[in-house]
Amino acid sequence: MAASAFKCGFGGFHSVRSARLELTVPRRQELVDVWADLADAEARFRLGWGEDGPVVDRDETDPMVIADTGAEFVGRDPQTGVAVASVGFGRAGNGFMEVGGLVHPAFRRFGFGREALDLVCAFAHQHFGIVELRARCETDNEASRRWLASAGFLPLEGISMHTLPDGRSMATIQWRRLDPTARRRCKQPFTPAE
Template sequence: MKNAGPLRTALTRWGVPGLSCRGATHTVRSARLEVSVARVRDLVEFAELEDEEIRYRQGTSQRAVAGNLAAFPSDVPIWTRECGTFVARERSTGRLVANLSLYVESGRQLHVGGSVVAGARRQGYGREALELVCALGHRHLGMRHLIARCEAGNVASCRWLMSVGFARMPGDPRHVLPDGRAVETLWWQHVDPLSRRRCRSLQAPGLQLHFP
């Protein structure tokens, strides 16, 4: 499979081995991680774990993001037609190690991005989590192409994307972060020719973009 990297190829009812799909609730496991659709309480917890590296790379504070959700019940899942947010937890301890999102941007393309908390970096957790989210995007939501971008000087993000098979693609070389900082940008894509929609959630991100 071209550009598939280490993505699992075995198919199940929901397209991804071990995936549970119940509307807005999705959960899938790897050897060490459980990745699930984030709830408001998960984003509040992640905000407490953010460090200067996350704030700098994202161009915003996750605490501000969590603050905007304060009016919602803590168990509301972050799962709409425009964005699905996930948290990755260590299966053995329940420790939150990463936050990832699938989101629709201009051009109606489905993007993927995320952050790994300071205490879990350089341990392979980011790769495992991204692999699962990409598998869900391709084999469950049915998206043939997933798009990502990162700052040109962010070597860790470049390696992270390449570790699961992302390849460079043309794109706008300049991106303005929420804090107003303009950065030189690299664009990436992940292609799965065997992508197929299996999700039944009417609010799943990107479903309106599905092509057979």
């Protein structure tokens, strides 16, 4: 994807568009609402969110969900505005930028998750200049394994344990995607440390 395809503006606004999706950095309350729409029982279980979804601190200023520690993107159908996916990356405890996301149940198995992940990875590498992205998924989560592999992530050796927000511990596979051509082009103050 050409770096010129990425748009960034005041206050953390970022967007990119493909044939079927428009990804933008949302404001916090929009992201919470989108997550509520996207997360069915299976997604909430896999993400460790519990029945009510993720616990998110309310912020009266309703900022864009982008900072030095990561960014979230919401993928919408450009014709209807319907939220199809949410994919983001953030600094994990291991120091790496970790990618994760979810797709609306009605849009699963049609390639929307892959498309959204490809766009976010391109943004991370070619706009924010992040050379290495990491991800993790449960060892038995075939859908996530296919999703990551289809977007160029390679599994790392070994199994590690990960504790979810609901306190459940799970065996995970770590994944890595490298782009040695990564270069920062963003003019915003987002400056992730490598």
